[in-house]
Amino acid sequence: MKYLKSHALTSPDLFDRPIGITLDELSASRNVNDLSVTALLVQAGYLTIKDQRNAAEVELGYPNQEVRLSIARLYADEMLRNVNRLEVGVSRLEKMLDCENVDTVVNHFNAVLNAIDYRQFPIRDEASCRSHIEVLLMGAAMATDVEKHSALGRSDLEVRTQNRHWVFEFKFARKASEVSRFLAEAAEQLLTRRYGEAPHGRELIRVALVFDAEKRAFTAWESV
Structure with a gap:
C-alpha cells in the first residue's frame, strides 16, 4: 500500500x-x-x-469488486490528502444520498471539490469530473457503476443506497455560456435513453449536472 x-x-x-x-x-x-x-x-x-x-x-x-473498492479508497485518500474528511462530511455521504434532496447532494459535491488545493485542481474535462465523483463515492464505501449499459446507451455514473438508485449524467463546460445548453443535453440523454429504469426496487433519481471550468464547481443541475 x-x-x-x-x-x-x-x-x-x-x-x-x-x-x-x-x-x-x-x-x-x-x-x-x-x-x-x-x-x-x-x-x-x-x-x-x-x-x-x-x-x-x-x-x-480489477479482478473483483472488493479489490476495486480498495483501490478506490486509496485514490480517495490521494484526492483528499490535505482535506479534513470530518469537515467536508465524507462519512455522511451515503446517508445523504439515501435521505437528502438533489440540491443538498450536489452542494456537498461542490464543498468537497472546493476543498482541493487550487494549484493542483484536477478536473479538466468530463472524464476527470466523473472519475473524481466516482472515487469520492467509493471512498465513502458505496458501490458504483460507470458507463453502465442499457438498451439505448451507457450512463455516466450510477450508485445505489439502501432506498435509492441514483443516475448521474455529467457535462463539462469550458465557458459559462455553454452551461444551459449542456444541461439540456444531459437531461435529454437521461430521459430518452431511459437510464436507470431496469428493475431494482429503489426510488430512481436521475440528475443532469454541468461542471463550470471557470468557476470550478457544478453550477447547474436538474433532476428528471
Missing part, C-alpha cells in the same frame, strides 16, 4: 481507465525496485487480464 501511494496513485483520473501492457513486460522477471507499477499490481493480484488486444498486448482490470 505504501508503494502504491508513492508510485501509482497520481490522479483519480486513472482509477477506471483501461490499462494496457505487453506480455513481455508482464512476464519479465525483475527486481521489485525495477518492476513497473502495472506489472507489480498484476503480481500482487490487484489487476488481472481482462482482454487480449493483440498478439503482444493485453488489457488489465
